[in-house]
Each structure stands twice: as C-alpha cells, then as structure tokens.
Amino acid sequence: MGILNVTPDSFSDGGQHAALEGAIAHAEAMMEQGVDIIDIGGESTRPGSPPVPLDEELRRVMPVIYALRDCGAAISVDTYKPQVMREAVIAGVDMINDINAFRADGAIEAVRDSDCALCIMHMRGEPATMQQQPEYGDVVREVTDFLRERIAVLTGAGIARERLWIDPGFGFGKTVEHNYALIKSTRRMVEDLGVPLLAGLSRKSMIGAVTGKPVEQRMAGSLGGALAAVAQGAKIVRVHDVAETVDALKVWQAAH
Numbered sequence: 001m002g003i004l005n006v007t008p009d010s011f012s013d014g015g016q017h018a019a020l021e022g023a024i025a026h027a028e029a030m031m032e033q034g035v036d037i038i039d040i041g042g043e044s045t046r047p048g049s050p051p052v053p054l055d056e057e058l059r060r061v062m063p064v065i066y067a068l069r070d071c072g073a074a075i076s077v078d079t080y081k082p083q084v085m086r087e088a089v090i091a092g093v094d095m096i097n098d099i100n101a102f103r104a105d106g107a108i109e110a111v112r113d114s115d116c117a118l119c120i121m122h123m124r125g126e127p128a129t130m131q132q133q134p135e136y137g138d139v140v141r142e143v144t145d146f147l148r149e150r151i152a153v154l155t156g157a158g159i160a161r162e163r164l165w166i167d168p169g170f171g172f173g174k175t176v177e178h179n180y181a182l183i184k185s186t187r188r189m190v191e192d193l194g195v196p197l198l199a200g201l202s203r204k205s206m207i208g209a210v211t212g213k214p215v216e217q218r219m220a221g222s223l224g225g226a227l228a229a230v231a232q233g234a235k236i237v238r239v240h241d242v243a244e245t246v247d248a249l250k251v252w253q254a255a256h
C-alpha cells in the first residue's frame with residue numbers, strides 16, 4: 001500500500017489544480033513501481049496534527065479519488081469522517097482505512113451496505129494529543145481486546161468478517177517500547193483474531209528511535225520494519241517508498 005497524502009504541503013503551494021496534478025503524478029509513479037493499493041488521505045495524522053474541516057477534506061480527496069479510481073491499482077481512503085466515507089463509497093473505492101476504527105457516529109452506517117474492505121486501526125486518544133504519555137498495563141492484550149471488540153461491533157452490524165482488516169496502529173498513542181512489543185506479537189494477534197493485518201511503520205518515530213535517523217533518512221530502517229511485519233504475518237504494508245519495499249519483499253519472498 002503506497003501512501004498518497006493530499007495535504008496542502010504535499011505536492012504544491014500553487015493551488016488546487018497543481019495539487020491534483022502532483023497527486024496523480026505521484027500515484028502513477030507508485031504504480032510503475034509495483035504498488036497494489038493507493039491510500040489517499042486528506043488530513044495529516046502525525047502526532048500533534050490538528051483536524052481538517054469536512055468540506056476541506058472532501059475538496060482535497062474527492063477529485064483525486066475520481067481521477068484514480070480506474071487506474072488499475074486498488075484505491076483506499078484514509079479517513080475517519082462518515083461523510084467522506086459515504087462519498088468515497090459512492091465513488092467506488094476498494095477500502096476505507098479508518099484510524100478511528102469506525103467509532104464516529106454514523107461511520108458504520110456509511111460503509112455497511114457497500115462491499116469495500118474496512119481497515120480497523122487501534123489508536124489511543126487523538127492525533128493532536130495521543131503521544132502525551134501513553135500508558136498501558138499490557139499493550140498487546142489491550143490492543144488485541146480493542147480490535148476484537150471492534151470486529152464484534154462491525155460484524156454485529158451485519159458487515160461480513162471477510163471485509164475486515166486489523167491494524168495495531170504503530171505510533172498512535174504508543175511509546176517506542178509499546179510499538180516493538182506489538183510488532184513482535186503481530187502473528188499471535190492475527191491468529192487470535194482471525195482477520196488479516198495491515199502494518200504501517202514507514203518513516204515513523206519507532207524507526208528513528210532505533211536507527212537514530214531523522215525522518216528523511218528512515219527508508220532503510222522502514223524496509224527492515226516492513227520485512228519484520230511481513231515475517232510476523234502482515235499481509236499489507238503501508239509505505240512511502242514503494243519501489244524499494246517491492247524489491248525488498250521480492251527478495252524476502254524468494255528466499256523464504
């Protein structure tokens with residue numbers, strides 16, 4: 001899964017049209033590099049990021065979704081807003097990636113009658129404040145219990161289990177230690193919950209904490225993280241560096 005951020009600073013400071021063109025060019029480059037899924041997001045979820053108003057998020061992501069929906073790659077939309085989910089479903093997207101695990105009022109109703117895949121991510125708190133001293137008794141058990149409960153709520157609402165993906169939410173209200181405890185337990189989580197797992201650790205602070213590298217120098221560390229996640233049973237890795245990750249996975253699979 002390649003990351004396509006459609007935020008004002010992502011591709012241009014030259015207005016909406018240039019931003020759309022930049023996003024499409026980036027998506028095309030990722031397709032040439034072998035991406036399977038493009039994850040389109042209009043709001044930064046980095047720690048400390050403020051929320052984006054609904055109409056602004058729609059204005060950012062919908063033109064990109066319509067431009068890319070027949071591009072050949074599957075399209076995912078990274079949103080926690082039910083109205084964005086509804087519009088994305090109407091546009092025919094393949095996955096809704098919700099960092100808030102479909103907990104917003106109306107989120108389940110927005111996706112229930114579609115057939116797109118749904119990624120349920122664990123997050124403690126909200127992006128603006130989530131990294132202020134996150135605490136757990138047993139992080140693996142608490143994240144697993146949360147995901148189990150969300151699976152039960154979604155399937156209880158009539159959503160087929162086959163549509164669901166789980167995600168431990170690396171960096172979302174977790175310390176470096178919490179993140180590594182979770183990645184080491186990924187296989188157990190998949191076996192316990194019986195739902196395939198998506199892992200996103202590309203360029204995150206858990207990579208910087210181990211390598212000592214700033215964000216712009218975290219590609220090699222992120223490749224290590226992606227391979228570790230796949231070795232632990234992850235079926236989708238959400239990444240910035242598609243070409244390098246595809247190569248690393250090809251070699252890993254050939255040697256496996």
Ligand code: 9MG
Pocket residue numbers: 041045078097098099119121167169170198199200201238
């Ligand atoms: C939007 N976003 C940022 N990081 C993410 C992660 O780790 N997983 C998922 N599903 N989405 C993410």
